[in-house]
Amino acid sequence: xxxxxQRAAAETTDRVMLYAEPIFWAVVPLLMVPxxxxxxxxxxxxxxxMYAVVTATLDAPSDEHGSYGTVIVLAALGAGYLIAGTGxxxxxxxxxxxxxxxxxxxxxxxxxxxxxxxxxxxxRAAFDSAHDITDSLPTTPFExxxxxxxxxxxxxxxxxxxxxxxxxVLDTVPAPLAVFLNREWLWGNQxxxxxxxxxxxxxxxKDASMxxxxxxxxxxxxxxxxxxxxxxxxxxxxxxxxxxxxSAEEALLAVGTAKEHAARITFIFVLFGLVEQERVDQxxxxxxxxxxxxxxxxLTSVLGYSELLLARPDMPQSERNECLEIIxxxxxxxxxxxxxxLDVARVDAxxxxxxxxxxxxxxxxxxxxTGSLAPRFPNVRFVVDNPHKDDVIHADRRRIxxxxxxxxxxAAKYSHRTGEIRLKCTRQPDAFLFSIEDDGIGLHPDQAQRxxxxxxxxxxxNTGIPGMGIGLTVSRYxxxxxxxxxxxxxxxxxxxxxxxxxxxxxxxxxxxxxxxEKNSGS
Amino acid sequence: MKKIxxxxxxxxxxxxxxxxxxxxxxxxxxxxxxESAVEIARREKPDLIMMDVMMPGPVDGLQATRMIKQDPDTxxxxxxxxxxxxxxxxxxxxxxxxxxxxxxxxxSPLELMRKVDAxxx
Numbered sequence: 001x002x003x004x005x006q007r008a009a010a011e012t013t014d015r016v017m018l019y020a021e022p023i024f025w026a027v028v029p030l031l032m033v034p035x036x037x038x039x040x041x042x043x044x045x046x047x048x049x050m051y052a053v054v055t056a057t058l059d060a061p062s063d064e065h066g067s068y069g070t071v072i073v074l075a076a077l078g079a080g081y082l083i084a085g086t087g088x089x090x091x092x093x094x095x096x097x098x099x100x101x102x103x104x105x106x107x108x109x110x111x112x113x114x115x116x117x118x119x120x121x122x123x124r125a126a127f128d129s130a131h132d133i134t135d136s137l138p139t140t141p142f143e144x145x146x147x148x149x150x151x152x153x154x155x156x157x158x159x160x161x162x163x164x165x166x167x168x169v170l171d172t173v174p175a176p177l178a179v180f181l182n183r184e185w186l187w188g189n190q191x192x193x194x195x196x197x198x199x200x201x202x203x204x205x206k207d208a209s210m211x212x213x214x215x216x217x218x219x220x221x222x223x224x225x226x227x228x229x230x231x232x233x234x235x236x237x238x239x240x241x242x243x244x245x246x247s248a249e250e251a252l253l254a255v256g257t258a259k260e261h262a263a264r265i266t267f268i269f270v271l272f273g274l275v276e277q278e279r280v281d282q283x284x285x286x287x288x289x290x291x292x293x294x295x296x297x298x299l300t301s302v303l304g305y306s307e308l309l310l311a312r313p314d315m316p317q318s319e320r321n322e323c324l325e326i327i328x329x330x331x332x333x334x335x336x337x338x339x340x341x342l343d344v345a346r347v348d349a350x351x352x353x354x355x356x357x358x359x360x361x362x363x364x365x366x367x368x369x370t371g372s373l374a375p376r377f378p379n380v381r382f383v384v385d386n387p388h389k390d391d392v393i394h395a396d397r398r399r400i401x402x403x404x405x406x407x408x409x410x411a412a413k414y415s416h417r418t419g420e421i422r423l424k425c426t427r428q429p430d431a432f433l434f435s436i437e438d439d440g441i442g443l444h445p446d447q448a449q450r451x452x453x454x455x456x457x458x459x460x461x462n463t464g465i466p467g468m469g470i471g472l473t474v475s476r477y478x479x480x481x482x483x484x485x486x487x488x489x490x491x492x493x494x495x496x497x498x499x500x501x502x503x504x505x506x507x508x509x510x511x512x513x514x515x516x517e518k519n520s521g522s
Numbered sequence: 523m524k525k526i527x528x529x530x531x532x533x534x535x536x537x538x539x540x541x542x543x544x545x546x547x548x549x550x551x552x553x554x555x556x557e558s559a560v561e562i563a564r565r566e567k568p569d570l571i572m573m574d575v576m577m578p579g580p581v582d583g584l585q586a587t588r589m590i591k592q593d594p595d596t597x598x599x600x601x602x603x604x605x606x607x608x609x610x611x612x613x614x615x616x617x618x619x620x621x622x623x624x625x626x627x628x629x630s631p632l633e634l635m636r637k638v639d640a641x642x643x
Contacts, residue, residue: 289609293576296606297532300627304538308631323541326534378533416578417531417554 038085045081048074076100176270180208182263183222195270197244208266213240221255221266241270290468294337298330329372336402340474343399344454353481355396362425362432363389365397369404370423379418382408386425393432393502399478400502406471407436407498413467414496415440428501431484435499443490451488452476475500524642525568527551529559529586530604531577535627539572539604542631543638556581560589563596570641575605575616584619591620600641604629 052074080096167187170177176192178185185203193200196211209215217239235255254269305323309315315323343353363386370382393400411421415438422437443451450456457469472488479486483503490496524547528539531554540550551566553559555577563571571590575583583603590596600623603616608626616624625634 292608293606296627297535300606300629301534301538303628304535304542304631308538308541311632319541326537330534376533413578 041081042085045078045083045085048078048081052078073100178208178211178268180266180268183207183209183218185211186265192270195243202244211241211243213242221257221268222264291341294468295334298333298337301330302327302334326375329375332372336405337468339398339402340406340470341468343474343477344470347477348454353399353477355399355481357394358397359392360395360397360400361389362386362391362393365393365401365404366423366425369401369408373405373408373412376409377412377417380412380415381420383420383422384424385422388425388427388432391427391432394505395482395502396478400482403475403478403500404434406475410471411436411438411440411496411498414438430505431501431503433499433501435497437495437497439495442492442494442496443488444492445490448488448490448496452486524548524570525551525566526638527553527559527562527566527568527571529553529556529571529577529583530574531555532574535574535604538631539634542634543572555579556583556586559583559586563590563599564593567596568599570638571599571601572604573601573621575603575607575612584615587616587619587621602637602641604634 052071076096077100080100083096167189170189173189173191176189176195178188178192180186185206185208188196188200188203196203207215207218209218212218221237237253237255239251239253241251241253251270256267256269258265305327309320309323346353366384366386370384373380374382408421408423415421419439422435424435424437426433426435451472452475454473455469456473457467476486479500479502483505484501486498486500488496488498526543526548528536528543528550529552530536530539533554536552536554540552544550551562551568553562557579559571559573560581562568571587573583573587577583581589583605587601587603590599590601597620601621602623602625603621604625604627605612605616606627613624623637625637
C-alpha cells in the first residue's frame with residue numbers, strides 16, 4: 001500500500017539520519033582547525049546557527065526535550081565556527097565545536113539503544129505485546145508493555161507495530177479511540193467515527209484541536225510529558241469535545257502519549273460522555289416516531305372498528321361481537337404499551353415497582369393470553385404444555401398477564417407469524433418455571449446478550465417488525481420485582497426460548513428491581 | 523366484479539379494510555407481506571391494492587409498490603398506501619414508489635369507503 005510504503009521510507013530516512021548525523025557533525029569541527037579558512041568557517045557558523053533556529057521553531061513544540069537539547073548543541077557548534085572564523089581564537093572555537101558534537105553524539109546513542117532494544121524481531125511476540133495494550137486500555141489505565149515500563153518515552157518502533165493488525169483490533173473496542181501523530185489526526189476506531197460523525201476524509205491530516213471545544217485544550221495535552229504520568233500509565237482529563245452533529249459536550253478522556261524520534265504519538269480514549277449521550281440522543285430523536293407508530297397500530301383498530309359499528313347499525317350480531325372483541329383486545333394492547341413505558345420510566349427513576357400481589361390461576365392466565373393472541377396470528381399454533389392448570393401463583397395479575405402476552409407476541413412476530421409456539425410450565429421446589437419456545441429467526445449470541453437492554457431492538461431496520469424495544473426490559477423488571485429470574489437461549493435461524501421463574505412467595509424475595517405492595521411503603 | 527387486494531401484516535387491519543370495502547360486486551383478496559402481494563397482483567391483476575408499508579420480510583410496501591408499478595402487467599392497478607408512517611418524507615417516498623394515494627393510520631373507514639367508491643366510479 002502507498003501509505004505503508006511511504007511510512008517505511010520515512011522510517012528508513014529517520015534511521016539513516018540517526019546514525020549519519022553524529023558522524024557528520026564529528027567530522028565538521030575539524031574544518032575549524034586549519035587557519036586561512038575563515039570565510040568557510042564563518043559561512044558554516046552562520047549555516048549551523050540558522051539550522052539551530054529552524055530546529056527550535058519547527059520541532060520544539062512537538063518534542064520539547066530532545067529538540068531543545070539539539071538546538072543548544074547546534075547553537076554551540078555554530079558559535080564555535082563563528083569564533084574559528086575570526087581567525088584569532090581557532091582552538092577555542094574548535095573546542096566548543098567538539099564539545100557540542102560530543103553531547104550530540106551522546107544523546108543520539110542514548111536514544112538509539114532503547115529503540116534497538118524494543119524493535120521486536122518476532123512478529124508474534126510483538127502482536128502479543130500489542131494486544132495486551134489494546135485489551136487493557138478501555139477498562140484500566142494504560143499500562144505500557146513490560147519491556148518498556150522502565151522508559152515510557154520510547155514506544156515500540158513502527159516496525160513492530162506495523163506487524164500488528166492494530167486498526168482491526170482497535171475497531172472492536174467499543175470505546176472511541178483516536179491516535180494523533182504530533183498534532184495531526186492519524187486514525188480513529190469505528191466507535192470514534194460513530195461518535196464524531198466525521199467521515200475519515202474530513203479528519204485525515206487535520207489538526208486535532210478541531211475536536212476540542214477550546215482548541216487550546218489540545219495544546220495543553222501536547223505539553224504533557226509522558227514521564228509526568230508514567231506511574232498511572234495514562235492521564236484522565238475532562239475536556240469539552242466537539243463533533244460534527246453536536247456542540248460542546250464534556251467527556252472523560254484517557255490520554256496516553258509517547259515519543260519516538262522527534263514525533264509525539266498521542267492516544268485519546270473517550271471513556272465516558274459523548275458515547276452514551278449519542279445513543280440517548282438517537283433514541284430521543286426516534287422516540288416520537290416509535291411511540292406514535294406503536295400507538296397508531298392498536299388505535300387504528302379501535303377507531304376503525306368502532307366507526308364501522310356506528311356506521312352500520314344493521315350489522316349482524318355475530319359480526320358486531322367480533323368487532324367489539326377486536327376493539328377490546330386492541331384497547332388492552334394500548335394500555336399495555338402505556339403501562340410498559342411507565343414501568344420502565346419508574347424503575348429508571350429509581351422507584352420500585354409496586355406490585356399488587358393476588359392469587360392467579362395458571363390455566364386461566366394462559367388461556368386468556370393465548371385467546372387474545374389467536375385472532376391476531378391466525379397462522380400460529382400456540383401449544384400449551386401445562387400440567388399445573390389449576391395451580392395458583394401469587395403475582396401481580398395485570399403485569400404477569402402483560403408479560404406473557406408480550407413474550408408470546410414476540411415469539412409469534414419473530415417467527416414470521418407462522419408455525420408453532422410452545423409454552424411449557426414445570427414445577428420447581430419453590431417456584432414455577434415457564435418456558436416459551438419458537439422456531440423463528442432466532443438471535444446471534446451477542447444479540448441475545450443485549451435483548452434485555454432498554455430500547456435494544458434486533459436489526460429493527462431489517463426485520464420490519466415494529467416495536468419499541470422495551471418489552472423484554474419491562475419483563476425483566478416485572479419478574480425481578482416478583483423475586484424470580486428470566487433468561488433467553490437462542491440460535492440464529494433455529495429459534496428462541498425464553499424461560500422465567502415465578503417464586504411461590506414473591507413477597508419474601510424482593511429484589512433490587514422492585515417490591516410488593518405489602519412491604520413497600522416508600 | 524372488481525378485485526381489491528389488501529396487504530397488511532396485521533390480521534385485524536386486513537379484516538378492518540375488508541369489512542370497510544366489501545360489497546356484493548367486489549372480491550377482496552389478502553396478503554400479509556410484500557412478496558406475496560406482488561405475486562398475487564401478478565396472478566390476479568386486482569383493480570385496487572391497499573398497501574401497508576412496514577411489513578416483515580425482504581420486500582416492504584414501498585418496494586412491492588415499485589415492483590407492481592414497474593411490471594407492465596400490473597402497472598395499471600391503483601395502489602393506495604395505508605400506513606402509520608405519516609411524515610412528509612414518508613408520503614413523498616410513497617408517491618415516488620408509484621402510489622396513487624396515501625392514507626395514514628388510524629384511518630376513517632367511512633372516508634376510505636368514499637375514496638374507493640370514487641376510484642371505481
